Amino acid sequence: MPRPGFVLDVDERTPPLLVNQGEGFRMQKFPLGTKVIYPPDALPGVKDAHGEIRRALLHPLGDSKPLPELLFSGMKLTIAIDDISIPLPPMRTPDIRQRILEHVIEMAARAGVEDVELIVATALHRRMTAREIRRMVGERVFRSFWPDRLSNFDAEDRDALTDFGTTDKGEEVEISKRAAESDLIVYVNINLVAMDGGHKSVAVGLAGYRSLRHHHNVHTMLHSTSYMDPREGRSAINDSVNRMGRKLSDDGVKVFQIETTLNSDTFPSNMGFLNKREWEWSMADQGLMMAAKKMNDVAPPRARRDFFRRIEAPYKVTGVNAGEVEAVHARTLENLHRQQLVEVQGQSDIAIFGIPYLGPYNVNSILNPILVHCLGLGYLFNMYRNKPIVKQGGVAILYHPVPWEFNQIHHPSYIDFFEEVLAETTDPKTIETKFEERYATDPWYIHLYRTSHAYHGVHPFYMWYWGAHGRDHVGDVIFVGGEPKSVARLGYRRADSLRDAIEMAKDTVGSTPSITYFHAPPIMIADVR
Amino acid sequence: MGARDELREMASGFRWGRRPMVPRSAEPYVEEADDEGFPTDWARTKAGTFARQMILNGVMDPLHRSQIALRVYGVDALDDVEGPVIFYSNHSSHLDATLIMCSMPDRWQRTTAVGAARDYFFDVWWRQAFTALVYGGFAIDRAKGGTGAIDKARELVLDGWSLVVFPEGTRSPDGHMQRFRHGAARLALECGVGLAPVAIVGAYQAMPKGRLWPRPGRPPVTVRYGDVLYPQEGEPHQELSRRMQQAVAELFDEDRSTWFDAVGRAERGQTPSLAGPQGPSWVRTWEGTRPVPRRGKPRVWE
Numbered sequence: 001m002p003r004p005g006f007v008l009d010v011d012e013r014t015p016p017l018l019v020n021q022g023e024g025f026r027m028q029k030f031p032l033g034t035k036v037i038y039p040p041d042a043l044p045g046v047k048d049a050h051g052e053i054r055r056a057l058l059h060p061l062g063d064s065k066p067l068p069e070l071l072f073s074g075m076k077l078t079i080a081i082d083d084i085s086i087p088l089p090p091m092r093t094p095d096i097r098q099r100i101l102e103h104v105i106e107m108a109a110r111a112g113v114e115d116v117e118l119i120v121a122t123a124l125h126r127r128m129t130a131r132e133i134r135r136m137v138g139e140r141v142f143r144s145f146w147p148d149r150l151s152n153f154d155a156e157d158r159d160a161l162t163d164f165g166t167t168d169k170g171e172e173v174e175i176s177k178r179a180a181e182s183d184l185i186v187y188v189n190i191n192l193v194a195m196d197g198g199h200k201s202v203a204v205g206l207a208g209y210r211s212l213r214h215h216h217n218v219h220t221m222l223h224s225t226s227y228m229d230p231r232e233g234r235s236a237i238n239d240s241v242n243r244m245g246r247k248l249s250d251d252g253v254k255v256f257q258i259e260t261t262l263n264s265d266t267f268p269s270n271m272g273f274l275n276k277r278e279w280e281w282s283m284a285d286q287g288l289m290m291a292a293k294k295m296n297d298v299a300p301p302r303a304r305r306d307f308f309r310r311i312e313a314p315y316k317v318t319g320v321n322a323g324e325v326e327a328v329h330a331r332t333l334e335n336l337h338r339q340q341l342v343e344v345q346g347q348s349d350i351a352i353f354g355i356p357y358l359g360p361y362n363v364n365s366i367l368n369p370i371l372v373h374c375l376g377l378g379y380l381f382n383m384y385r386n387k388p389i390v391k392q393g394g395v396a397i398l399y400h401p402v403p404w405e406f407n408q409i410h411h412p413s414y415i416d417f418f419e420e421v422l423a424e425t426t427d428p429k430t431i432e433t434k435f436e437e438r439y440a441t442d443p444w445y446i447h448l449y450r451t452s453h454a455y456h457g458v459h460p461f462y463m464w465y466w467g468a469h470g471r472d473h474v475g476d477v478i479f480v481g482g483e484p485k486s487v488a489r490l491g492y493r494r495a496d497s498l499r500d501a502i503e504m505a506k507d508t509v510g511s512t513p514s515i516t517y518f519h520a521p522p523i524m525i526a527d528v529r
Numbered sequence: 530m531g532a533r534d535e536l537r538e539m540a541s542g543f544r545w546g547r548r549p550m551v552p553r554s555a556e557p558y559v560e561e562a563d564d565e566g567f568p569t570d571w572a573r574t575k576a577g578t579f580a581r582q583m584i585l586n587g588v589m590d591p592l593h594r595s596q597i598a599l600r601v602y603g604v605d606a607l608d609d610v611e612g613p614v615i616f617y618s619n620h621s622s623h624l625d626a627t628l629i630m631c632s633m634p635d636r637w638q639r640t641t642a643v644g645a646a647r648d649y650f651f652d653v654w655w656r657q658a659f660t661a662l663v664y665g666g667f668a669i670d671r672a673k674g675g676t677g678a679i680d681k682a683r684e685l686v687l688d689g690w691s692l693v694v695f696p697e698g699t700r701s702p703d704g705h706m707q708r709f710r711h712g713a714a715r716l717a718l719e720c721g722v723g724l725a726p727v728a729i730v731g732a733y734q735a736m737p738k739g740r741l742w743p744r745p746g747r748p749p750v751t752v753r754y755g756d757v758l759y760p761q762e763g764e765p766h767q768e769l770s771r772r773m774q775q776a777v778a779e780l781f782d783e784d785r786s787t788w789f790d791a792v793g794r795a796e797r798g799q800t801p802s803l804a805g806p807q808g809p810s811w812v813r814t815w816e817g818t819r820p821v822p823r824r825g826k827p828r829v830w831e
Contacts, residue, residue, distance in 0.1 A: 013550040013551065015544075
């Protein structure tokens with residue numbers, strides 16, 4: 001049985017520990033007594049992924065019938081797929097989505113279904129390129145359906161959306177017309193973190209701005225503690241999405257949900273030291289780390305980025321479940337927690353996070369300063385259940401160089417958000433009130449979203465809101481090694497070293513702070529008691 | 530940070546060229562029942578004892594005396610004592626156990642075993658074998674704490690063996706005596722045996738933590754035995770521990786002045802503390818490394 005996650009107490013025997021900092025990493029000596037949260041070791045994958053998929057489709061959970069019984073000649077079938085934002089890093093091919101699609105399409109073909117359409121559920125994310133889609137769905141599916149019957153979702157095609165009215169809380173529900181009018185939606189999901197999957201798949205992945213704004217807003221974010229704890233009443237965003245999903249279900253939208261969970265085998269063997277605990281590094285691991293670090297330090301930025309982009313995770317599938325949405329998602333969360341949950345006793349004054357090179361919104365792209373904020377205070381900070389790792393009013397210390405750098409194709413509205421909006425204010429509520437509507441309806445951003453590969457005009461706002469809870473909870477945020485100008489624009493402070501950062505933090509948390517370092521990736525969830 | 534600094538930090542952090550260590554909190558949990566550890570009883574058989582005395586008196590003692598200027602006082606305090614007893618001392622150097630074993634009279638040497646930390650001295654087979662053979666060593670489980678750590682010690686005492694233990698638990702990082710743990714006091718109370726205090730003066734200056742061989746120049750080291758303490762009826766182990774520390778402090782005081790003066794100061798409660806000065810760690814280390822004055826006439830070239 002793989003070892004569970006655990007909390008290390010740094011003592012004089014503890015070697016320097018690896019800390020991610022964007023497209024690079026460093027070895028850091030931590031003060032004695034620092035607690036370090038390590039994720040559990042990778043669970044073994046299922047032995048026969050094909051068998052597991054077949055079993056899931058033929059023996060669904062909840063009140064759903066087996067998939068072959070839901071397929072019939074003359075029906076309208078829509079298959080929706082999660083986009084490139086998960087898993088991270090991209091999975092080594094064949095992607096599990098490809099395997100599942102092949103089984104589903106095979107069953108549909110045998111049942112005589114002709115009207116099949118595949119939609120990549122991008123919501124307001126950028127359109128995936130043909131190459132990215134081919135990599136995800138596999139050659140056979142791509143060749144059969146692209147481009148007429150396999151496409152990215154377009155949330156700005158007003159004619160291709162169906163309005164379902166509102167939930168009992170007044171939230172507008174609007175999803176893809178094709179999906180809404182289908183006899184069956186099969187949703188193929190990868191559940192990388194606890195906030196993925198469930199009703200979020202259809203109600204968010206196939207929805208437009210009018211619908212998304214009801215949960216992607218500052219109020220909801222501040223009342224989601226945490227996003228990764230989808231239990232009723234803990235996460236306002238999850239509760240809102242569930243209301244929407246149930247509304248769709250009540251209005252006759254039939255969803256056959258297929259969810260998969262992966263283990264935490266995040267890095268390939270040539271970077272295997274990233275998957276290990278430092279005191280278990282062999283001499284070869286230490287040499288490899290030093291060589292990789294040195295090469296990384298001297299490499300030109302472009303070469304460095306190319307190197308990181310080429311990383312493919314050797315993830316193994318730990319479970320496939322299919323059937324009725326809520327029953328499936330409950331089982332998925334059990335699987336996910338088996339891999340990711342780590343019990344932590346007590347909160348600390350200072351939490352330290354190393355921000356890696358990759359988040360959900362910069363696959364094959366650049367982690368710009370707004371995404372750094374989102375990944376640090378939105379994702380890593382929220383990787384908890386019950387209580388945050390850091391106390392209310394504590395300090396978050398983040399490692400990232402925060403270069404003033406944007407991808408012009410993928411993140412055009414981010415550039416303006418950074419230059420215009422953050423130059424004026426960093427307060428999420430003010431930003432929401434004053435700027436959101438204008439960016440969300442800007443025709444140029446909409447044009448780029450629909451025809452190029454740009455994130456929607458409103459997306460940087462969501463990224464900013466995503467960090468709102470973290471920002472609200474802590475008393476100070478300090479970036480170690482961040483570019484001064486861009487860190488200042490984000491409204492945070494910077495330090496040259498951890499020692500300096502801790503000294504600065506003492507202004508906020510007193511002279512003898514307790515410190516916790518969240519040693520991720522691999523992804524984990526701290527269950528703070 | 531330059532490449533050289535990074536390399537240095539890696540080398541020191543990962544203990545290149547030395548035994549790799551696992552952070553304490555990451556050490557795997559070991560079931561008690563499974564952990565019998567390295568067998569050491571063979572080293573306390575007649576043959577083992579004979580071999581040990583040959584090594585101690587034929588190799589270790591001459592070797593030590595060639596490297597340090599050793600003086601031993603107070604051995605006569607053991608003359609009228611019936612064994613077994615628990616020898617204990619301050620602990621600041623790897624020399625300590627050898628100095629005690631080599632300096633004690635023959636009848637004690639034959640029946641004395643040294644308690645050694647399981648996590649340090651009983652990790653690899655050759656170190657285990659060396660510790661058992663040369664010191665009649667048995668393992669003390671520092672991580673266990675409580676009475677579980679002294680199971681083997683109890684067994685040996687009841688079997689008539691005297692012990693050498695270091696109640697500080699580990700070598701002093703700065704030469705000053707650390708707080709005593711209570712294992713030795715508990716054991717003495719439980720088994721009703723005496724505690725023989727030993728003060729080792731100058732061992733830290735001669736071979737502090739981190740050195741594998743004494744400093745050059747035959748630094749002076751003194752081993753001073755004191756009168757055996759006996760636990761009193763109903764005495765709490767904390768109080769016995771305090772008396773143990775006081776006895777060592779008095780021996781240090783005696784070494785610095787005279788027996789008569791030291792007794793007087795002890796009576797008045799003015800025995801100098803061995804805890805070292807308060808303040809930052811460098812001050813403590815600075816004081817701890819202050820050279821011990823040589824006795825007798827100064828050497829020509831000093």
